[in-house]
Amino acid sequence: VFAFVAGNGNDVITAFGFDTLSVHGNDVLDLTGLGFASTQDVIDHMTDDGADTTLAIAPGQTIVIEGALVADFQAAVDDWVLV
Structure with missing residues (x-):
């Protein structure tokens, strides 16, 4: 689980996995309390930056x-839980 709070600055996740078949497993972004x-x-606030x-x-x-x-x-949006 990668948990974030308001005012946390800039963070980098280097090994995020979308499913159990990936090398890094099934990771979770906890965006609770960030106002989405x-x-x-959330997707509207995302941009591609190279890879x-x-x-x-x-x-x-x-x-x-x-x-x-x-x-x-976007492909994994059905797996999202936004609280």
């Missing part, structure tokens, strides 16, 4: 997920 209204809202995804949380706060693209998150 829906999974689409990585950047999630813009707030000015001065981002999460870079290395080796994953926005399309990877």
Whole structure:
């Protein structure tokens, strides 16, 4: 589980896995309390940056997920739980 809170600055995840078949397993991003209204809202804040995804949380706060693209998150949206 990768957990984030408001004001956490800029973070980088270097080994995120989408499913149990991946090398890194089934990882979880805990975005609770960051103000996202829906999974689409989260995706709308994501951009591809080369081979990585950047999630813009707030000015001065981002999460870079290395080796994953926005399309990877869109394909896995049915596995999302947004609280």
